[in-house]
Amino acid sequence: MRFTSLMMAASAAGLVHAATKRDASAKKSGFTWVGANESGAEFGEDNIPGKLDKDYTFPNTTAIRTLRDSGMNIFRVPFLMERLVPDDMTGDVDAAYLKDLRKTIQFITESGAYAVLDPHNYGRYSGNIITNTDNFKAFWKTVAGEFSSNQKVIFDTNNEYHDMDQSLVLNLNQAAINGIRSAGAKNQYIFIEGNAYTGAWKWTDNNDNLKSLTDPQDKLVYQMHQYLDSDGSGTSETCVSDTIGKERLQSATQWLKKNNKKGFVGEFAGGVNEQCEKAVEGMLEYMNENSDVWMGAEWWAAGPWWGDYMYNLEPTDGQAYNTYLPILKKYFPSEAGASSSASSSTSTKAVRVPLVRPSSSGPGSVSASASASASASASASASASASASPSGKPSGGALPSTIPVFVPTTFATVASATPSSSLVASSTSSAVPSASSSGGVANKYGQCGGITWTGPETCESGSSCVKQNAYYSQCQ
Ligand SMILES: *[C@@H]1O[C@H](CO)[C@@H](O)[C@H](O)[C@H]1NC(C)=O
Numbered sequence: 330m331r332f333t334s335l336m337m338a339a340s341a342a343g344l345v346h347a348a349t350k351r352d353a354s355a356k357k358s359g360f361t362w363v364g365a366n367e368s369g370a371e372f373g374e375d376n377i378p379g380k381l382d383k384d385y386t387f388p389n390t391t392a393i394r395t396l397r398d399s400g401m402n403i404f405r406v407p408f409l410m411e412r413l414v415p416d417d418m419t420g421d422v423d424a425a426y427l428k429d430l431r432k433t434i435q436f437i438t439e440s441g442a443y444a445v446l447d448p449h450n451y452g453r454y455s456g457n458i459i460t461n462t463d464n465f466k467a468f469w470k471t472v473a474g475e476f477s478s479n480q481k482v483i484f485d486t487n488n489e490y491h492d493m494d495q496s497l498v499l500n501l502n503q504a505a506i507n508g509i510r511s512a513g514a515k516n517q518y519i520f521i522e523g524n525a526y527t528g529a530w531k532w533t534d535n536n537d538n539l540k541s542l543t544d545p546q547d548k549l550v551y552q553m554h555q556y557l558d559s560d561g562s563g564t565s566e567t568c569v570s571d572t573i574g575k576e577r578l579q580s581a582t583q584w585l586k587k588n589n590k591k592g593f594v595g596e597f598a599g600g601v602n603e604q605c606e607k608a609v610e611g612m613l614e615y616m617n618e619n620s621d622v623w624m625g626a627e628w629w630a631a632g633p634w635w636g637d638y639m640y641n642l643e644p645t646d647g648q649a650y651n652t653y654l655p656i657l658k659k660y661f662p663s664e665a666g667a668s669s670s671a672s673s674s675t676s677t678k679a680v681r682v683p684l685v686r687p688s689s690s691g692p693g694s695v696s697a698s699a700s701a702s703a704s705a706s707a708s709a710s711a712s713a714s715a716s717a718s719p720s721g722k723p724s725g726g727a728l729p730s731t732i733p734v735f736v737p738t739t740f741a742t743v744a745s746a747t748p749s750s751s752l753v754a755s756s757t758s759s760a761v762p763s764a765s766s767s768g769g770v771a772n773k774y775g776q777c778g779g780i781t782w783t784g785p786e787t788c789e790s791g792s793s794c795v796k797q798n799a800y801y802s803q804c805q
């Protein structure tokens with residue numbers, strides 16, 4: 330999705346509505362994963378490599394912690410191929426960018442959640458469609474080699490291929506699979522994405538050939554994206570109808586069943602209003618009923634730089650946080666310990682999940698994508714991301730005035746703080762206090778220690794306190 334003028338602040342009425350008590354208790358979910366995108370490292374596509382905390386940033390681990398504590402168990406981490414492996418896909422990794430990326434990934438996986446490595450490149454490298462499958466395979470061999478021992482990492486071959494030859498999309502996905510497995514990453518899941526922005530609603534029209542992909546480990550999951558506005562681009566707060574979520578997934582669901590495949594909705598969202606809330610919940614309900622093929626979903630999006638973006642799920646003041654976290658929570662996998670924080674996150678804060686997608690048209694938005702040349706789309710997407718820069722001023726040209734409000738001062742303060750000080754701040758904040766404990770005993774996935782922690786240090790039976798870092802220990 331892209332930023333547009335529709336990315337307005339949620340109405341006060343919407344927020345009040347959101348804050349009212351909902352039943353936040355998780356229902357029986359058949360999903361393996363429910364989570365969010367954690368944007369930041371892919372921002373500033375116009376500035377490559379760009380500067381850390383100026384052009385791009387890494388996700389806020391404190392905010393991830395809040396979402397994790399609420400029960401999410403998967404986080405997709407977009408990054409740019411050109412920053413991780415600069416100059417040439419067959420080259421070496423950039424040590425500094427890898428270090429920060431690894432820190433984010435490890436924070437997620439050490440919490441027990443899954444981390445999705447998402448090269449947010451739309452099938453392009455340095456602005457050009459990737460046509461050399463050997464080079465793409467080499468890129469993935471290099472990257473997977475860095476994470477091959479982490480079983481909770483999922484490799485996402487590329488974000489939203491579009492306007493590409495269909496057999497090239499097939500071949501690039503296969504090359505990625507081969508590169509990943511040849512790096513010794515034998516057990517991890519691999520997320521496949523399709524052409525036409527990997528849109529679920531038009532999956533069968535565009536991406537049927539991807540059923541022939543093969544993996545010696547048989548751990549492929551088809552990641553589709555689905556927005557619920559009229560053109561499926563995720564650029565409007567308005568959803569087509571109460572039932573559009575379910576309707577848009579039906580043909581893809583049949584495709585998965587017929588071909589004996591697994592699917593995952595890697596991006597979805599709706600505006601903060603009753604129609605979208607129903608449509609989103611209807612989609613999740615339908616997926617849950619078909620959880621033999623749907624492994625779960627990720628909201629678009631969270632991350633520190635989304636500001637007033639309409640789909641912002643970043644804890645705790647993102648526009649969509651108060652409204653959508655309780656809805657998502659009903660579908661959290663029971664593994665994730667949703668019950669431990671069910672009451673707190675609903676009422677205390679907004680989880681800001683960044684939902685910005687840079688592309689100029691949405692998943693499956695065929696006509697839009699057809700009209701945009703590959704590079705035009707790529708740069709439009711870059712400018713959309715860049716527009717969320719901390720300065721609040723878009724560095725790209727295309728979609729400048731689309732971010733009405735930003736949070737530059739807050740960001741600047743926190744961004745310049747050392748990681749440890751921001752962690753201290755987070756662990757001392759009373760944001761989710763009651764979420765993680767009851768009766769002097771911390772619940773599973775609750776905090777149980779760390780500098781400045783004054784809460785319970787013992788865990789409920791069945792879990793024990795595990796130190797994550799100096800600032801945070803968790804019952805697991
Ligand atoms: C990180 O998240 C915490 C808690 O949600 C928040 O207090 C802090 O300001 C955030 N930092 C940044 C850089 O956004």
Ligand SMILES: *[C@H]1O[C@H](CO)[C@@H](O)[C@H](O)[C@H]1NC(C)=O
Pocket residue numbers: 330365366367368369371405407449488594595596597627628629630631683684685686687
């Ligand atoms: C995740 O983030 C990427 C990059 O910003 C975005 O394109 C994508 O739509 C997001 N996905 C979800 C599920 O939020």
